[in-house]
Amino acid sequence: MTALLYTLGVLAFVLAILVSIGLHELGHLVPAKKFGAKVPQWFIGFGPTVWSRQIGETEYGVKAIPLGGYVKIVGMLPPGAEELVEETTYDEDGEPVHRVRRSNTGMFTQLISDARAAEWEYVKEHDADKLFYRLPWWQKVIVMAGGPTVNITIAFLIFLGIFATVGIKTQEAVPGQPVVDYVADCVVPASESGRECTEDDPVAPARASGIRVGDRIVSLNGTEIEEWSQLQELIRANDDGRAVIGLVRDGKPTEVTTNTTVTARPTSADDATLRQVGFLGVSPRTRIVTETGGVLFTLEQMGHMTVDTVQALGTLPLKVYDVGQAILGLEERAIDSPVSIVGGGRFAGEAASDTSVDVTDRLLFLLTLIASFNFFIGMFNFVPLLPLDGGHIAGALFEALRRGLARLFGRPDPGHVDVAKLLPVAYVVGLAMLVMGVVLILGDLIVPLHLAG
Structure with missing residues (x-):
């Protein structure tokens, strides 16, 4: 039964992500068609085609490798007057076909020319008014922003449903001087939190000192304790120093002495970054606080998520590098390291098969x-670098700025922005994305994170 639930959890997550990918691509396709651009293909996945169907001028289908999707919009790259020579030939039906042959040599110019040639090889004469690069800049922005906006909208709708009904449940210490609710037997690395102690694990300082469940902690090294957060800060700042702990046990004051130990721990619930801090090994009595809200509350929470996601994107390459280090056994994998769809599927499977948790909570x-993955996918695609959607949006906005300035100063129209000139950058970014994706998938297979961690 557990294996079945695990499999169902994984399948449900993967299916939801594939549907999200398909809707992302529809977010590009629908406005592109609305604005008159030609869209010959819409596919989920890559590799060999498993199924497809032609509807109008667009082929809709599914491919064998479910690691993404794409929509083909004709004319993403404009012809380069200096680099390309356009010529007209005719296909077997007698239709005129505009082809592009390369007239330049050199590594980067050849890459650009090859891309233009692939883009323009089968553009027919009657497609001239359906080319993406000829759209007004604001239509380009809408088309390219449509995909990631769909993902963020999916996330918003899911979060809205959760926040409006169940709300956000947070666990916080009972106010006042902390009463011990749990005493750790040993010091377990944060990345392995939840596992049983082994003979190699050092005894937790609290256990060694004789602190018991039910003890009320009233002081540390002579400092009177008023609440749990204050005690946490004092313990972390104590490193491996001597700790004289004042307690009230069964209504009577007592005192124990130990040495806190240094270990890598997250320093707060909002910051999972591991830092070397003092550790005692106790947890206080807690209570569950629930906060609910509607649209404005959801937008507020997603605003916080946006800040966190932007910060995470800034450190993504470094965190992926750390995952690579963990794969090689050079360091432990951090509990806040990014995961691939494989890791997400593992989380979904573990949650679905955990029968100790209520079905509703699972x-x-x-x-x-699912909402978190959609939100990250949407935010990631807004990064202003080709080949991401944000790169094309940045190109359209630059085109608007350049043409606006030309009109303002009475200069000739500079024309469309040639995003093809940025293709070398796109290839580098694309290769980096591929490498990061492979590293994360390998990390999720070799040094996986678990919900208990």
């Missing part, structure tokens, strides 16, 4: 996971 976790 479903909520799965929905939250």
Whole structure:
């Protein structure tokens, strides 16, 4: 039964992500068609075609490798007057076909010319008014922003449903001087949190000192304790120093002495970055606080998510490098390291098969996971670098700025922005994305993260 639930959880997550990818591509396709651009293909996946169907001028289908999707919009790259020579030939039906032959040599110019040739090889004469690069800049922005906006909208709708009904449940220490609710037996690395102690694990300082469940902590090294967060800060700042702990046990004051130990731990619930801090090994009595809200509350929470995601994107290459180090056994994998769709599927499977958790909570976790992946996909695609959607948006905005300035100063229209000149950058970024994707997939297979971690 557990294996079946695990499999169902994985399949549900993968199916949801594939549907999200398909909707992302529809987010490009629908406005592109609305604005008159030619869209010959819409596919989920890559590699050999598993199924397809022609509807109008567009072929819709599914390919064998479900690691993404694409929509083909004709004329993304404008012809380069200096680099390309256009010529007209005729196909077997007698239709005129505009072909582009290369007239330049050199590594980068040849790459650009090859891309233009592939883009323009079968553009027919009657397609001249259906080319993407000829659209007004604002239509280009709408078309390219449509995909990631769909992902963010999916995330918003899921989060709205959760926040408006179940709300955000947070666990916080009971106010006042902390009462011990749990005493750790040993010091377990944060990345392995939840596992059983082994003979190699050092005894937790709290356990060694004799602290018991139910003890109320009233002081540390002479400092009176008023709440749990204050005690946490003092313990972390104590490193491996001597700790004299004042307690109230069964209504009577007592005192124990130990040495806190240094270990890598997250420093707060909002920051999972591991730092070397002092560790005692106790947890306080807690209570569950629930906060609910509607549209404005959801937008507020997603605003916080946006800040966190932008910060995460800034450190993504470094974190992927750390995952590579973990794969080689050079360091432990951090609990806040990014995961691929493989890791997401593992989380979904583990959550679905955890029968100790209520079915409703398992479903909520799965929905939250799907929403989080959609939100990240949307935000990632807005990064202003080719080949991401944000790169094309940046190109359209630059075109608007350049043409606007030309009109303002009475200069000739500079024409369309030639994004093809940035293709070498796109190839580098694309290669980096491929490498990061492979590293994360390998990391999720070799040094996986688990929900308990």
